[in-house]
Amino acid sequence: NAGVMQNPRHLVRRRGQEARLRCSPMKGHSHVYWYRQLPEEGLKFMVYLQKENIIDESGMPKERFSAEFPKEGPSILRIQQVVRGDSAAYFCASSGTGSGSTYEQYFGPGTRLTVT
Amino acid sequence: EDQVTQSPEALRLQEGESSSLNCSYTVSGLRGLFWYRQDPGKGPEFLFTLYSAGEEKEKERLKATLTKKESFLHITAPKPEDSATYLCAVQATGGYNKLIFGAGTRLAVHP
Numbered sequence: 001n002a003g004v005m006q007n008p009r010h011l012v013r014r015r016g017q018e019a020r021l022r023c024s025p026m027k028g029h030s031h032v033y034w035y036r037q038l039p040e041e042g043l044k045f046m047v048y049l050q051k052e053n054i055i056d057e058s059g060m061p062k063e064r065f066s067a068e069f070p071k072e073g074p075s076i077l078r079i080q081q082v083v084r085g086d087s088a089a090y091f092c093a094s095s096g097t098g099s100g101s102t103y104e105q106y107f108g109p110g111t112r113l114t115v116t
Numbered sequence: 117e118d119q120v121t122q123s124p125e126a127l128r129l130q131e132g133e134s135s136s137l138n139c140s141y142t143v144s145g146l147r148g149l150f151w152y153r154q155d156p157g158k159g160p161e162f163l164f165t166l167y168s169a170g171e172e173k174e175k176e177r178l179k180a181t182l183t184k185k186e187s188f189l190h191i192t193a194p195k196p197e198d199s200a201t202y203l204c205a206v207q208a209t210g211g212y213n214k215l216i217f218g219a220g221t222r223l224a225v226h227p
């Protein structure tokens with residue numbers, strides 16, 4: 001499967017626990033993006049990463065949320081001390097480098113986080 | 117502020133009844149406009165990228181067009197399997213690569 005992979009697909013956490021969401025980009029892609037889709041709302045940008053660098057985190061909540069894309073392994077979106085308002089679908093997308101069609105972002109199947 | 121507005125919010129068509137979805141945008145400088153399809157419980161599926169006014173792209177029953185202020189997604193003779201939410205997004209120059217999405221149009225095609 002050469003597409004964007006996310007796991008887990010579904011995650012249930014109790015309030016106050018930590019959630020870790022993983023994303024492996026499409027083969028050959030080195031740019032990773034995280035988006036959040038709240039119930040009945042549109043997709044909202046959270047953060048843009050390249051290997052070992054956060055490029056744009058303008059959409060990331062200032063507290064409890066962090067993201068990384070290490071040299072080896074998948075990108076991780078981490079939510080500490082989850083609250084009910086964090087319940088949403090979290091999508092990862094990836095793109096290539098350079099210009100033209102490489103700006104196109106391809107999305108994974110998402111992780112649906114439920115906070116109880 | 118960069119913004120994307122899609123209309124209508126929902127559209128119900130009979131099979132074979134052609135129609136168009138609208139995406140109006142306000143952006144400081146347009147790098148690209150993207151159309152995606154999203155089925156329930158799944159991630160957005162890439163359809164088209166348009167880069168400049170006057171550009172058109174086609175794929176099966178879908179055709180996307182772009183002007184300086186809006187884009188249209190034309191659906192010709194739709195089938196029930198075209199039922200989905202169609203999302204429009206813009207990417208601004210100078211805004212790194214983030215996509216700004218509209219709320220989407222929910223399309224239902226009935227046999």
